[in-house]
Amino acid sequence: MRCLNFLPLILLIILSSKVLSQDIFDIESNCDPQDQVCNKIEQEFVNAGKIISNNLILNAKILVELIYEPLDDDTFGQTTPVLRIHDSPDTVQRLYPTALLKQLNITFEPDFVDIQVSINSNANNSYWFPGDPDIQSTQIDVSELALHELIHGIGFTSTWDFPEDQKFINFLTPRLNGLEDNGDPEDPIIFDGFFETVFDGFLVYIGSPTRNFITNITNSINSFTAKGTEFDNMDALNSKLLETQQQNVELMLTYATTKSSLGFLPTGSQDAIILDTSNPEFDFASSISHVSQDDYENTTEFLMTPHQKEGVTLQAQIQQTGNTPGGGIGPNLRSILGTLGYTINPNPPNNTNSNFQ
Numbered sequence: 001m002r003c004l005n006f007l008p009l010i011l012l013i014i015l016s017s018k019v020l021s022q023d024i025f026d027i028e029s030n031c032d033p034q035d036q037v038c039n040k041i042e043q044e045f046v047n048a049g050k051i052i053s054n055n056l057i058l059n060a061k062i063l064v065e066l067i068y069e070p071l072d073d074d075t076f077g078q079t080t081p082v083l084r085i086h087d088s089p090d091t092v093q094r095l096y097p098t099a100l101l102k103q104l105n106i107t108f109e110p111d112f113v114d115i116q117v118s119i120n121s122n123a124n125n126s127y128w129f130p131g132d133p134d135i136q137s138t139q140i141d142v143s144e145l146a147l148h149e150l151i152h153g154i155g156f157t158s159t160w161d162f163p164e165d166q167k168f169i170n171f172l173t174p175r176l177n178g179l180e181d182n183g184d185p186e187d188p189i190i191f192d193g194f195f196e197t198v199f200d201g202f203l204v205y206i207g208s209p210t211r212n213f214i215t216n217i218t219n220s221i222n223s224f225t226a227k228g229t230e231f232d233n234m235d236a237l238n239s240k241l242l243e244t245q246q247q248n249v250e251l252m253l254t255y256a257t258t259k260s261s262l263g264f265l266p267t268g269s270q271d272a273i274i275l276d277t278s279n280p281e282f283d284f285a286s287s288i289s290h291v292s293q294d295d296y297e298n299t300t301e302f303l304m305t306p307h308q309k310e311g312v313t314l315q316a317q318i319q320q321t322g323n324t325p326g327g328g329i330g331p332n333l334r335s336i337l338g339t340l341g342y343t344i345n346p347n348p349p350n351n352t353n354s355n356f357q
């Protein structure tokens with residue numbers, strides 16, 4: 001039923017070459033019309049889309065499926081961008097979010113949506129909305145949550161993770177064959193490559209003694225066998241990988257679980273933005289795909305830290321961090337998005353948040 005809803009939207013993107021910036025993000029939710037919390041969440045996603053449209057020059061519609069559903073206790077939201085393989089400027093094939101490919105006018109095999117977001121319906125008592133009475137110490141501002149999740153959706157995301165075959169928990173790789181799910185680990189499998197995201201292409205090791213591009217490690221990992229090699233099963237593939245690349249794949253787990261090890265180096269910059277690798281247990285949902293909590297939680301770059309602060313609104317944090325224009329999107333985050341391939345608006349308007357102004 002949800003899928004049927006999207007058919008008219010897909011026609012819309014094919015037919016319209018240019019749309020108003022304000023209407024770039026199309027949010028389709030599963031909200032029951034009677035469910036006020038769900039409908040207010042949807043409204044905040046619409047507003048978050050407008051904030052992003054003020055920071056970037058966007059031409060093509062971005063379709064977002066918003067699902068309000070029970071999630072794990074410690075999760076407010078989780079976002080999955082739809083990814084497609086595309087050549088990066090350095091000629092390496094990487095996974096690009098379709099939200100970005102559209103802006104670059106690159107054709108790809110479409111999905112129903114560009115971004116899937118789930119918001120935890122069990123946490124509804126923790127949600128604060130612009131216009132509510134003062135935020136409580138146990139509440140989070142949904143306008144900030146929505147903006148954070150959409151930024152993941154447009155490409156602030158890594159594919160480095162443990163192998164699908166859960167027997168292997170001591171190393172990380174980019175995504176095998178570019179697929180989230182390669183099927184039954186007991187079945188024969190053809191190796192087509194480990195694929196980074198476009199975001200991963202700018203990862204650097206920032207510990208001493210020297211700065212190294214992580215994509216060089218990926219390059220080595222990918223050389224463990226020829227593309228097209230068939231293995232009896234996933235265990236055989238991973239065992240062969242370990243035989244020749246053990247040092248590299250284990251090194252990445254060390255980097256990803258050691259504070260201040262990884263950064264994102266924007267194009268044309270000498271200063272890497274420090275990513276969050278402070279969790280000694282690798283967690284795909286938080287490690288690498290966020291900026292460092294300790295380094296940025298009280299700065300203009302607070303938005304993409306792994307833990308959203310309770311008891312403080314997005315607007316209050318914007319003010320506390322110097323009232324920088326961008327509606328919560330800081331200058332470093334804008335430069336990350338520009339590096340991924342988006343055209344950035346160098347002069348975004350000041351506070352443009354919420355439906356209550």
Ligand SMILES: *[C@@H]1O[C@H](CO)[C@@H](O)[C@H](O)[C@H]1NC(C)=O
Nearest residue numbers: 017018059060102103104105
């Ligand atoms: C993509 O197409 C749109 C509409 O024709 C145009 O405004 C935009 O500049 C193009 N973008 C790129 C990166 O070519």
Ligand SMILES: *[C@@H]1O[C@H](CO)[C@@H](O)[C@H](O)[C@H]1NC(C)=O
Nearest residue numbers: 036037038121122123124125
């Ligand atoms: C939160 O969700 C529960 C379960 O669906 C519901 O009983 C409760 O009324 C909701 N709370 C609010 C504030 O909407």
Ligand SMILES: *[C@@H]1O[C@H](CO)[C@@H](O)[C@H](O)[C@H]1NC(C)=O
Nearest residue numbers: 090212213214215216217219
């Ligand atoms: C790593 O990659 C960078 C950029 O692609 C390249 O300039 C550099 O020579 C590589 N370093 C090593 C050790 O391969």
Ligand SMILES: *[C@@H]1O[C@H](CO)[C@@H](O)[C@H](O)[C@H]1NC(C)=O
Nearest residue numbers: 292293294295296297298299
């Ligand atoms: C950020 O500010 C809060 C409140 O002033 C403080 O408790 C916290 O320790 C600060 N965080 C860091 C990493 O300095």
Ligand SMILES: *[C@@H]1O[C@H](CO)[C@@H](O)[C@H](O)[C@H]1NC(C)=O
Nearest residue numbers: 323324325347348349350351
């Ligand atoms: C944003 O506000 C600052 C000071 O509050 C002002 O100097 C600046 O011109 C404003 N920028 C825009 C784009 O309105």
Ligand SMILES: [Zn+2]
Nearest residue numbers: 148152290306
């Ligand atoms: Zn996040």
